[in-house]
Amino acid sequence: MRCYELRPDGTAYALTLTTRPDPEPGPGRVVVRVRAVSLNYRDLTNLRNAAGRNVAGRIPTSDGAGEVVAVGPGVTRVKAGDRVAGCFFQTWVGGRFELRHHQSDLGGNIDGMLTELADLSAEGVVAVPDYLSDEEAACLPCAGLTAWNALVTRGGAKAGDRVLALGTGGVSVFAVQFAAALGCSVVLTSGSDEKLARAREWGAETGVNYKTHPDWEKEVWRITGKKGVDHVIEVGGPGTLGKSLACVAPGGHVALIGVLSGFGPPTDSLFPLMARNATLSGIYVGSRADFEAMNGFLAEKRLRPVVDRVFGFDAAPAAYEYLAAGRHAGKVVVRV
Numbered sequence: 001m002r003c004y005e006l007r008p009d010g011t012a013y014a015l016t017l018t019t020r021p022d023p024e025p026g027p028g029r030v031v032v033r034v035r036a037v038s039l040n041y042r043d044l045t046n047l048r049n050a051a052g053r054n055v056a057g058r059i060p061t062s063d064g065a066g067e068v069v070a071v072g073p074g075v076t077r078v079k080a081g082d083r084v085a086g087c088f089f090q091t092w093v094g095g096r097f098e099l100r101h102h103q104s105d106l107g108g109n110i111d112g113m114l115t116e117l118a119d120l121s122a123e124g125v126v127a128v129p130d131y132l133s134d135e136e137a138a139c140l141p142c143a144g145l146t147a148w149n150a151l152v153t154r155g156g157a158k159a160g161d162r163v164l165a166l167g168t169g170g171v172s173v174f175a176v177q178f179a180a181a182l183g184c185s186v187v188l189t190s191g192s193d194e195k196l197a198r199a200r201e202w203g204a205e206t207g208v209n210y211k212t213h214p215d216w217e218k219e220v221w222r223i224t225g226k227k228g229v230d231h232v233i234e235v236g237g238p239g240t241l242g243k244s245l246a247c248v249a250p251g252g253h254v255a256l257i258g259v260l261s262g263f264g265p266p267t268d269s270l271f272p273l274m275a276r277n278a279t280l281s282g283i284y285v286g287s288r289a290d291f292e293a294m295n296g297f298l299a300e301k302r303l304r305p306v307v308d309r310v311f312g313f314d315a316a317p318a319a320y321e322y323l324a325a326g327r328h329a330g331k332v333v334v335r336v
Helices: 041-048 099-104 140-153 170-182 193-202 216-223 241-247 271-275 288-301 313-325
Strands: 002-009 012-019 029-038 063-071 083-086 117-121 125-127 162-166 185-190 206-209 229-234 248-256 279-282 307-312 331-335
Touching: 012 041, 012 313, 029 083, 041 313, 063 117, 063 140, 083 140, 125 288, 140 170, 140 229, 140 248, 140 288, 162 170, 162 241, 170 185, 170 193, 170 229, 170 288, 185 193, 185 216, 193 206, 206 216, 216 241, 229 241, 241 248, 241 271, 307 313, 313 331
Parallel strands: 162 185, 162 229, 185 206, 229 248, 248 279, 307 331
Antiparallel strands: 002 012, 029 063, 029 117, 029 331, 063 083, 083 125
16 A cells, blocks of 8 residues: 655654555454545644654554445444544543543554555544545544534533634634534634635634734624623634633633644733633544534534645645645645
């Protein structure tokens, strides 16, 4: 089979196309013919070695979808021919997160999905909604599930709530779609008026250009009638957390998801979190049970992931470069 590996390249890694023997499924394992893979900011972080992880020789990416082509002894959950997506954490089936699950993160501690054939745990795959294409289904495991966990599982979002999503990356776009389908009102930030106009198609009611409004938190506060938002999809990290806290309503919820502004400490005071009796949750994807619940919601509402651009398998490095440039809105996908 053909696959990509992360190989040391100076202080970072290089995305290298190579071959490996086709996998044979062992007990409790399945082999999936991968049809499409979607990229996340985490994949850039690993490629750049920004988090200092040792991923040398690892097949990258966590998000992929395809069909089962072989099952190992004892496997009854799925069968050959089933369309599935891999779970980001292969061992997190349900319940409260445990630190041991970090050892089963696709494209991190174990091989990921940027390959023609993926050897996965039979407990670590889920059926994908029939109406979605392979490219759309490949967007679900990380970005989709993270947004779902932030808003629904941990956030308890309901009709009438106000939601703020930062930027137009995969997680934020999913959050807009989920929030709108739940009956929430959504404010979205972006540095592009063109992207803000597109966001109305996804369900956003209001947009704030953070280039036009550098103090965008004041604009969000004004838009909401000085009441704030009930949920913040915080993907920026330490550089934007202070502004997000200035937007949250009393008793609201801030879902801390990303580190787009770096891995350092917050640059602003955390006092508003206390003053507003708000909740700050760390969100790192979700469990298989969460994934299945999300898929049920997707099928009910017939929601489709927003795919910005699809690259061929041989052009995967170009897909990484396109993601790094930040011109996308929604998901960047590699067709395998």
